[in-house]
Amino acid sequence: MKRQELLVAALENGTVIDHIPSNKLFEVVNLLHLEQMKTSITVGYNLKSKKMGHKSIIKIAGKFFSDEELNQLAVVSPNVTLCIIKDYEVVEKKEVFLPNELKGIVKCANPKCITNNEPMKTYFHTVEGKDGVLRCHYCNKEVDLDHVKLV
Amino acid sequence: MENRSLVTIADHSKEKIMYLIRMAEEFEKHTNRKLLEGKVVATLFFEPSTRTRLSFETAANRLGARVIGFTDPKVTSSTKGETLKDTIMMVSNYADLIVMRHYLEGAARYASEVSPVPIINAGDGANQHPSQTMLDIYSIYKTQGTLDDLNIYMVGDLKYGRTVHSLLMAMRHFNPTFHFIAPEELKMPDVYKQYCDIHHIKYVEHTDFTADTIADADILYMTRVQKERFTDLMEYERVKDLYLLKLPMLKRAKDNMRILHPLPRVNEIEYAIDDDPHAYYFEQARNGLFARQALICDALGITLDDVTNDHTIID
Numbered sequence: 391m392k393r394q395e396l397l398v399a400a401l402e403n404g405t406v407i408d409h410i411p412s413n414k415l416f417e418v419v420n421l422l423h424l425e426q427m428k429t430s431i432t433v434g435y436n437l438k439s440k441k442m443g444h445k446s447i448i449k450i451a452g453k454f455f456s457d458e459e460l461n462q463l464a465v466v467s468p469n470v471t472l473c474i475i476k477d478y479e480v481v482e483k484k485e486v487f488l489p490n491e492l493k494g495i496v497k498c499a500n501p502k503c504i505t506n507n508e509p510m511k512t513y514f515h516t517v518e519g520k521d522g523v524l525r526c527h528y529c530n531k532e533v534d535l536d537h538v539k540l541v
Numbered sequence: 542m543e544n545r546s547l548v549t550i551a552d553h554s555k556e557k558i559m560y561l562i563r564m565a566e567e568f569e570k571h572t573n574r575k576l577l578e579g580k581v582v583a584t585l586f587f588e589p590s591t592r593t594r595l596s597f598e599t600a601a602n603r604l605g606a607r608v609i610g611f612t613d614p615k616v617t618s619s620t621k622g623e624t625l626k627d628t629i630m631m632v633s634n635y636a637d638l639i640v641m642r643h644y645l646e647g648a649a650r651y652a653s654e655v656s657p658v659p660i661i662n663a664g665d666g667a668n669q670h671p672s673q674t675m676l677d678i679y680s681i682y683k684t685q686g687t688l689d690d691l692n693i694y695m696v697g698d699l700k701y702g703r704t705v706h707s708l709l710m711a712m713r714h715f716n717p718t719f720h721f722i723a724p725e726e727l728k729m730p731d732v733y734k735q736y737c738d739i740h741h742i743k744y745v746e747h748t749d750f751t752a753d754t755i756a757d758a759d760i761l762y763m764t765r766v767q768k769e770r771f772t773d774l775m776e777y778e779r780v781k782d783l784y785l786l787k788l789p790m791l792k793r794a795k796d797n798m799r800i801l802h803p804l805p806r807v808n809e810i811e812y813a814i815d816d817d818p819h820a821y822y823f824e825q826a827r828n829g830l831f832a833r834q835a836l837i838c839d840a841l842g843i844t845l846d847d848v849t850n851d852h853t854i855i856d
């Protein structure tokens with residue numbers, strides 16, 4: 391247990407994103423545009439997890455995200471947990487919730503959709519009465535969250 | 542500015558649909574007017590559809606508007622790589638209203654978001670075709686005297702037939718009972734059956750198409766069964782004549798029953814039926830003129846009051 395913790399550096403201030411399914415790690419990185427960040431980021435990949443078998447974890451120093459940014463993660467890994475760290479202490483724990491509207495995040499699977507043929511942002515809504523389903527604002531095609539592709 | 546564009550009729554309230562029917566009735570009474578004198582209507586057909594374009598252009602012309610536009614993408618800049626947005630922005634400098642048909646789904650919604658003038662969707666791929674839906678609803682209302690509590694039978698290609706999908710959604714306010722009659726390969730998609738469930742719309746599915754199945758119909762909505770929709774051509778050969786409406790099948794039909802078809806027909810309705818009093822598909826197409834006059838005026842901010850108190854009537 392102690393050994394595992396040593397693998398990822400302790401954080402003075404920042405955000406920890408835990409319980410990321412390892413196959414979704416890079417999508418999380420992309421969604422939060424971590425590759426463009428200047429602060430130090432520690433990534434733990436394929437760590438052992440009692441809950442999930444294997445998981446990944448990301449620690450981002452000196453960065454606090456808005457709920458809007460974090461809730462995008464619900465598209466790829468709805469069960470991540472978030473810890474906000476200040477002075478080495480966990481000051482807040484959060485879960486993510488799928489927003490009712492997603493702009494510029496999910497790609498429409500319909501090749502005949504205008505969003506795949508025009509330089510523009512995609513736009514999806516959640517569907518009333520259908521959990522885990524998104525509907526394209528433009529072509530009305532529905533897509534299962536399990537099958538979404540990111541833009 | 543309020544966006545007066547018409548992208549889909551599925552979002553319209555019951556009151557709005559009835560309001561548009563009243564307006565279409567006024568235009569049916571007096572079709573030729575100068576109500577739109579001084580207005581320019583653009584018809585942008587990124588995909589050809591002669592029928593729909595003629596209907597819209599006649600609707601605008603008979604109200605005194607001038608019409609500009611193009612039909613074939615080959616003669617426009619859209620093949621030179623210009624975006625839809627750029628084309629719409631250019632045309633909106635010239636026209637008060639843009640009627641557009643596009644092969645891409647969602648094109649009209651997007652155009653309505655970027656355009657400073659209202660957009661009317663004249664069909665966007667397999668997605669929506671609200672003016673067809675409006676004329677279907679107007680035809681149902683005219684022939685039945687009501688939209689409430691009707692038995693609506695949809696026959697043929699219910700999988701790809703966008704007109705039946707739009708009609709289904711628009712009728713949700715009026716407590717219909719739908720009967721879906723289609724071959725296995727062209728069944729009503731689950732997503733529309735779920736829509737019915739969510740909105741408490743009753744429906745029954747059939748694969749047989751006989752005098753008995755349709756005896757309770759108020760509306761028999763026929764669609765084309767197209768060969769190219771089938772993955773299995775043997776299956777097409779087997780079913781193509783099963784969904785053909787023949788005269789003897791009407792022997793048990795209710796007197797008020799009317800046969801609708803979005804046209805063009807291929808072989809779904811036997812020609813002998815054309816003279817039968819249940820046939821309504823040619824009048825239905827004519828209703829498209831009045832329905833489109835109503836949609837054009839509504840998009841331009843002209844109200845039912847304006848139409849009722851119009852002093853520009855010609856005939």
Ligand SMILES: [Zn+2]
Pocket residue numbers: 498499500503504505526527528529530531647
């Ligand atoms: Zn789409």
